Amino acid sequence: MTHYANTIDFDFSRHSSLSNLLISFPVAGSCQGMDALGIRVSHTKLSGLCHRRTFSSPALVCSRKNVFLCNGSDRQFSLHLNASSDKCKANVKPHFQLPVQERQVFGKAFYSAREYTFEENFVGVRSNTVQEKIGVLLLNLGGPERLHDVQPFLFNLFADPDIIRLPRLFRFLQRPLAQLISVVRAPKSKEGYAAIGGGSPLRRITDEQAFALKEALKEKKLDANVYVAMRYWHPFTEEAIHQLKKDNITKLVVLPLYPQFSISTSGSSIRLLMRIFREDAYFERLPVSIIESWYQREGYIKSMANLIENELSNFAKPDEVMIFFSAHGVPVSYVEDAGDPYRDQMEDCVSLIMDELKSRGVGNTHTLAYQSRVGPVQWLKPYTDKVLVELGQQGVKSLLAVPISFVSEHIETLEEIDMEYKHLALESGIENWGRVPALGCTSSFISDLADAVIEALPTASLVASAAEETSRETDPVQYAINLFFGSILAFVLLLSPRLISAFRNFLV
Ligand SMILES: C=CC1=C(C)c2cc3[nH]c(cc4nc(cc5[nH]c(cc1n2)c(C)c5CCC(=O)O)C(CCC(=O)O)=C4C)c(C)c3C=C
Numbered sequence: 001m002t003h004y005a006n007t008i009d010f011d012f013s014r015h016s017s018l019s020n021l022l023i024s025f026p027v028a029g030s031c032q033g034m035d036a037l038g039i040r041v042s043h044t045k046l047s048g049l050c051h052r053r054t055f056s057s058p059a060l061v062c063s064r065k066n067v068f069l070c071n072g073s074d075r076q077f078s079l080h081l082n083a084s085s086d087k088c089k090a091n092v093k094p095h096f097q098l099p100v101q102e103r104q105v106f107g108k109a110f111y112s113a114r115e116y117t118f119e120e121n122f123v124g125v126r127s128n129t130v131q132e133k134i135g136v137l138l139l140n141l142g143g144p145e146r147l148h149d150v151q152p153f154l155f156n157l158f159a160d161p162d163i164i165r166l167p168r169l170f171r172f173l174q175r176p177l178a179q180l181i182s183v184v185r186a187p188k189s190k191e192g193y194a195a196i197g198g199g200s201p202l203r204r205i206t207d208e209q210a211f212a213l214k215e216a217l218k219e220k221k222l223d224a225n226v227y228v229a230m231r232y233w234h235p236f237t238e239e240a241i242h243q244l245k246k247d248n249i250t251k252l253v254v255l256p257l258y259p260q261f262s263i264s265t266s267g268s269s270i271r272l273l274m275r276i277f278r279e280d281a282y283f284e285r286l287p288v289s290i291i292e293s294w295y296q297r298e299g300y301i302k303s304m305a306n307l308i309e310n311e312l313s314n315f316a317k318p319d320e321v322m323i324f325f326s327a328h329g330v331p332v333s334y335v336e337d338a339g340d341p342y343r344d345q346m347e348d349c350v351s352l353i354m355d356e357l358k359s360r361g362v363g364n365t366h367t368l369a370y371q372s373r374v375g376p377v378q379w380l381k382p383y384t385d386k387v388l389v390e391l392g393q394q395g396v397k398s399l400l401a402v403p404i405s406f407v408s409e410h411i412e413t414l415e416e417i418d419m420e421y422k423h424l425a426l427e428s429g430i431e432n433w434g435r436v437p438a439l440g441c442t443s444s445f446i447s448d449l450a451d452a453v454i455e456a457l458p459t460a461s462l463v464a465s466a467a468e469e470t471s472r473e474t475d476p477v478q479y480a481i482n483l484f485f486g487s488i489l490a491f492v493l494l495l496s497p498r499l500i501s502a503f504r505n506f507l508v
Pocket residue numbers: 141142143144154157162163164185188189200201202258262264265328329330331374405406409410411412
């Protein structure tokens with residue numbers, strides 16, 4: 001028989017916003033289910049008004065969670081608990097307990113409890129969760145759903161300081177510049193979206209992935225809510241955050257839907273999240289686990305290899321097909337100046353997939369190039385369009401394009417690869433063209449994402465207060481140079497119509 005006793009003093013007065021308090025006794029250890037538990041609470045002693053109102057009930061016995069509800073203004077009490085168990089083995093511990101915010105009615109179910117982390121209020125006992133409510137937050141870019149959305153979507157994108165990285169002193173120009181660039185770029189982007197049916201399929205596909213992930217988690221015995229947070233279009237990150245807060249999520253796993261990390265993608269979304277978290281006490285207390293990249297996971301690598309093998313089999317001579325990985329580019333300065341691990345991760349990812357294919361006896365040649373560059377700066381090389389022309393000239397006849405930086409179809413697979421690059425390749429002498437579909441809801445892939453979530457849960461910790469905004473501006477000379485040239489650039493771009501049209505030619 002295990003016997004334990006605890007006296008817990010609790011001072012609620014410092015948190016006047018909490019109107020109700022729920023206390024319960026979750027049991028850790030090897031006990032499964034209520035009936036098997038056999039815990040008896042043999043004695044309780046409570047002081048304070050709480051006692052009189054809600055703790056007088058004798059129903060403190062034999063339940064996995066002994067629950068008390070303290071209403072109204074009672075904010076101080078102490079609880080003495082004496083419990084014994086004859087069914088459970090050793091480490092059965094009564095953990096203290098959690099409050100419920102703004103809960104008026106205490107129903108049969110109390111699933112949406114919050115983990116309480118005001119540990120300073122407890123004397124000698126750690127707070128813990130009675131029943132956790134797990135949330136998974138999927139991060140993605142978002143895309144315009146109608147042509148009408150294209151310019152405001154582009155504005156949101158270019159207004160992101162992780163997409164156009166201005167020196168700090170020039171941040172005030174970020175939004176005017178974003179306005180200018182979005183208006184200038186919109187006609188070309190609209191053409192692309194019009195060619196794929198008038199909008200981006202990203203939201204629909206991401207919603208489907210969220211649903212599939214929830215189901216996969218359920219199959220693995222984890223009940224979780226899955227939320228979608230888009231960076232530049234609906235449902236915006238703020239909307240998702242609002243919802244998960246409303247749902248009283250007690251532990252969160254953040255999962256970007258980009259296999260490889262880039263400052264401009266996962267980095268930008270995570271930075272925005274951290275900003276939101278810092279400003280909200282709820283998130284300061286929410287344990288969070290962030291999966292920054294997952295391209296190296298076996299399940300993902302194998303799923304990609306399956307897709308490639310499958311597509312190769314559609315060619316008349318599969319052995320002779322060159323596997324052409326095409327990744328979304330980033331400006332070179334991201335990698336070389338800002339330390340973006342994107343290129344390294346991309347190269348690593350490609351070699352892991354090729355190793356997997358080799359282990360299956362698939363020994364095709366392969367290459368990696370970068371697509372979708374925007375604006376007048378240098379992007380990661382080699383460029384997809386240039387390489388396609390060169391391969392055609394070198395006599396490559398069969399080519400399988402593999403989009404490698406996304407897991408759903410979108411404008412850059414459906415329009416850029418399937419239309420522009422295919423046309424260019426065929427024009428350049430490539431005769432047989434194929435393209436690997438994006439992973440979408442492929443079950444082995446979704447199952448692996450579910451595993452990634454489950455593996456990440458134990459490392460969830462408080463992240464909001466740890467995240468400090470860091471300044472990019474460390475070198476004063478570089479800063480002065482940026483300031484000087486930035487001022488000139490901003491001046492001429494914003495004031496000269498002729499230069500705007502020259503700028504337009506760079507962008508389109
Ligand atoms: C790993 C993926 C991506 C990286 C890295 C990335 C960087 C990046 N993108 C732009 C500018 C644009 N991106 C646009 C669309 C777009 N970008 C990605 C992914 C990455 N971007 C996706 C999945 C999409 C498609 C969304 C959809 O609507 O389906 C666009 C808009 C389309 C267009 O006009 O071409 C722009 C512009 C920059 C500048 C950048 C790195 C700094």
